[in-house]
Amino acid sequence: MAAKLVERRSHEAENPIEISLREAFIFLEPNLRPPFPLSIPTQEEYENLNRAILYGILCEPHLAQVHIKHLHGKSTDGYEYFTGLLIKIVNAMFPKLVDPVRIQLLWVTQEMVHVAAVGVDGLLASLLRQIVGGDFGEENLWLCFEMVCLFSSKWVCLLEDEPFILTSALYVFLRLLADHYRVLNVPKIEALRQMETDFCLKILRQEFHLCLKIGRDLVRLLQDLVYVPEFRDIWKDLLCNPSAFKVDGFVDISQIYSIRTPSKYFLLRITPEMESQLRFLLTNVKLGGHKRHQIWFVKKFLAVPERKTVVTDILRFICCAHHPCNDTIRSDIIPRWAVIGWLLKCGLKSYVEANVKLALFYDWLFFDEKIDNIMNLEPAILLMVHFLPTYIDVTNSLLEFLFMLLDNYDVERKEMILRGISTALDVIVRKGVIQSLDVLTSCDRLSPFLKQRLGKVLSDSQVQH
Structure with a gap:
């Protein structure tokens, strides 16, 4: 019997995404173990295989490495269809996913970052949106931790392949820090906000030209952290020493005021x-x-x-x-x-x-x-x-x-x-x-x-x- 992806009450209907993934897995399960078939699938077969592999990754952690190698060998579209499936799961099902599936979802996301999958920026943005502001529950803090770890550990490849997703992460973590710095003497939150602070300072200090893409709302978020010593220094440089950011042509904070923040950033929160x-x-x-x-x-x-x-x-x-x-x-x-x-x-x-x-x-x-x-x-x-x-x-x-x-x-x-x-x-x-x-x-x-x-x-x- 195939495992379940979500916690579902008796009166709730199954999500059609889960049904399609599970049915593909059950139908193709004999072909999901090595040695894998060498035949070239049709488009319909290819999509069905992607669904089956994804279900296997999410529900069979002990075989995840086998499934991901199978995916690497079969992908012909830069993982675009597979990443699209992940985005649908995150947007439609994430709050109800069972814990082991969430863990696997974050694991396979890292794999997609590693191979620079087509659409991985959209996947990361979708996951960032699932972090709820002002929520200090275990599950929400876990997702915060996992995402800041992902962005920190994959910094180099993201900077090379998807640099603008780093500005989305900056927007999110600056906003979350305003909440997290108001919670005192909770070791788990203190450790998390230190990681979030380190990430934000790194991109602000090293890649400020990217940060400018956020526009004027970057200043609004930084203003909410002015009482934090590390961000107070950023604020001082913005006002008095803009050359510290080493961006050609950036000479005054008014230049940021004059950049309208794209609406995609507001959706992130x-x-x-x-x-x-x-x-x-x-x-x-x-x-x-x-x-x-x-x-x-x-x-x-x-x-x-x-x-x-x-x-x-x-x-x-x-x-x-x-x-x-x-x-x-x-x-x-x-x-x-x-x-x-x-x-x-x-x-x-x-x-x-x-x-x-x-x-x-x-x-x-x-x-x-x-x-x-x-x-x-x-x-x-x-x-x-x-x-x-x-x-x-x-x-x-x-x-x-x-x-x-x-x-x-x-x-x-x-x-x-x-x-x-x-x-x-x-x-x-x-x-x-x-x-x-x-x-x-x-x-x-x-x-x-x-x-x-x-x-x-x-x-x-x-x-x-």
């Missing part, structure tokens, strides 16, 4: 299941019928207080990686600003709330109409406008936070930030996101000080344009 639920909420659920979906989402993903740090990642995903079409915007589907307003009211700790607000406004600070997308700005302005009648405290707090960023985020580059915010406000009105900012400046319930500051920024914007 939410699991495929979370992405699926968020996209369903934002494309299918009508405003007014959304509360039960939100309650389920909180129970599923945010019930543990430590897990609420992931709200920052959700905000960046909603603002920068989920841009609804015009038909959805004009419909009665729950809008992005309403979901963000709900998340802000989820009982966040003060430091998490500050990070969430920064995530909401981050693209405002450096907005450049030539490279940035107005859809990144839309949720914040619509949230402030729509919350005026009933939640004026939220609008006041958001505007206050925006002006605090203007005054304090980077004092040396305040002019750049003022230009970014001014441009953002100008584009918001010019492109019709809202008809006029008078809705804010003429609101009697809005703080007089904030209205004065907003008026000053608007006058500066008119001078600039």
Whole structure:
């Protein structure tokens, strides 16, 4: 009887991927032991053989070396089909995989890195996405450890064959470190975060030209680690000694501010299941019928207080990686600003709330109409406008936070930030996101000080344009 890949409750249907792998294994099992057939398979036979070998690797650890040698001898597509199968398993089944299968999955992933398999960067990205922020459970910490070990041990071949996947790992581990450094006196986590720190410092110091591909969100993540001595030194060099990074043409941190972070990085910090639920909420659920979906989402993903740090990642995903079409915007589907307003009211700790607000406004600070997308700005302005009648405290707090960023985020580059915010406000009105900012400046319930500051920024914007 073939072994199982996942833990499945009695009422749950089998995953079709598991069924296809197991059936291929059972059908071809006599051919999976040496001596292997020398015949050249058809495309259908080749795909079936790949499925059978993968099932054997995952479920027969004692024969894994035999199966991998068989795969090496039969692969004719640079392992592309085989790697694609692995990605499907990770995306669709990883949380439910039994422990021995998870171990084998990480083992065969290392083998795919070693042979520079086609698509291995996508496989590594899929595994990185399975690491859950704010989760200090055994299984999640194990995956963190395995992945940082993989990236560290395979540094040379990844740098040669798939250098940009190293920037994905950097993004993930910087984000995880912000969580891990808040847990004290737990030896397992202390050892893990030292490995994560060593990896991040290595790529920041040795391959900074790659790190620049992340764009401005690299600075946002580093800022959250400024209290860690090793990263404080990185921060000092960014601000005062950029030549320390040995990148031709890199002379000021403002150059990073000016690079929009590609949306693929925001996907790295939410699991495929979370992405699926968020996209369903934002494309299918009508405003007014959304509360039960939100309650389920909180129970599923945010019930543990430590897990609420992931709200920052959700905000960046909603603002920068989920841009609804015009038909959805004009419909009665729950809008992005309403979901963000709900998340802000989820009982966040003060430091998490500050990070969430920064995530909401981050693209405002450096907005450049030539490279940035107005859809990144839309949720914040619509949230402030729509919350005026009933939640004026939220609008006041958001505007206050925006002006605090203007005054304090980077004092040396305040002019750049003022230009970014001014441009953002100008584009918001010019492109019709809202008809006029008078809705804010003429609101009697809005703080007089904030209205004065907003008026000053608007006058500066008119001078600039």
